[in-house]
Amino acid sequence: MAGKAQRSKPQRTPKVHRAVVTHTVDDFEAAFWPDESPVDNAVVMTMGALHEGHAALIRAARKQVGREGRVAVTVFVNPLQFGPSEDLERYPRTLDDDVKLAEENGADVVFAPSVDEVYPNGEPQVRLAAGPMGDRFEGATRPGHFDGVLTVVAKLLHITDPDFAFFGEKDAQQLAVIQRMVADLDFDVEVVGVPTVREEDGLALSSRNRYLSEEERSHALALSRALFAGRDVAAQGPKAVREAASAVLDGAEGVTLDYLALIDPHAFTEAADDFQGEAVLAVAAKVGSTRLIDNVRIIVR
Structure with a gap:
């Protein structure tokens, strides 16, 4: 350098x-x-x-x-x-x-x-x-x-x-x-x-959180809940991870989803259905007018 x-x-x-x-x-x-x-x-x-x-x-x-x-x-x-x-x-x-x-x-x-x-x-x-x-x-x-x-x-x-x-x-x-x-x-x-630092309720800390109203902040918790739901079934494979996370986000109030993705962290590409190993489960969404991102690192079996 x-x-x-x-x-x-x-x-x-x-x-x-x-x-x-x-x-x-x-x-x-x-x-x-x-x-x-x-x-x-x-x-x-x-x-x-x-x-x-x-x-x-x-x-x-x-x-x-x-x-x-x-x-x-x-x-x-x-x-x-x-x-x-x-x-x-x-x-x-x-x-x-x-x-x-x-x-x-x-x-x-x-x-x-x-x-x-x-x-x-x-x-x-x-x-x-x-x-x-x-x-x-x-x-x-x-x-x-x-x-x-x-x-x-x-x-x-x-x-x-x-x-x-x-x-x-x-x-x-x-x-x-x-x-x-x-x-x-x-x-x-x-x-x-x-590693990501979170509030006690799971919300990932971000400089943009200050833009959220009290109601929007409550809606934003759907992002971390979805990630944790996917993490909890990581031993069941990629399909289970995606389905569990999507189930939380489907119809989540006040949340406009951009993407939910299970990612191979090395090439940063979408993980295949037969993927095994360390992965990143990532989400991006708008809550009100504020765009938020979050992710968890998981081991997919």
């Missing part, structure tokens, strides 16, 4: 008590790479509006690198991954709260750049393409979304130059395409997936 051969890693210095907030690449590098001797370091990439799910990622990163390592959290609402009819302007910006959550959970540096800082030459004319993995499921509903994701992730990996990058398993397809990009393009980083 760019930067590894030209730059040594920092001296072992005590973990800072407050996160340093940076907005430019130069300031980030000065804060994150203050010295020369090697320590492990990690990055958690976010679009802000942080919640307990992000906190779990930051804690996992801190545990991975230890007390002497360094953890960066990026906060950047990436315009490249929003479609023309999507909620770029509506997406919540809560930087002060984000910084507080990040430092409470072990971050050393928060990198919150402007669009002009990340894309100084304007909208990039050369971008990474997610290929066939990015055309299915979320990619079919949101054309070009994963191209935008990979382009900004690649840029932020070059800027932060981490040993480890942590992403949530809730965005299963995003995690899969990032892992494939890192493998295919020889990025020198280990991508680590962290």
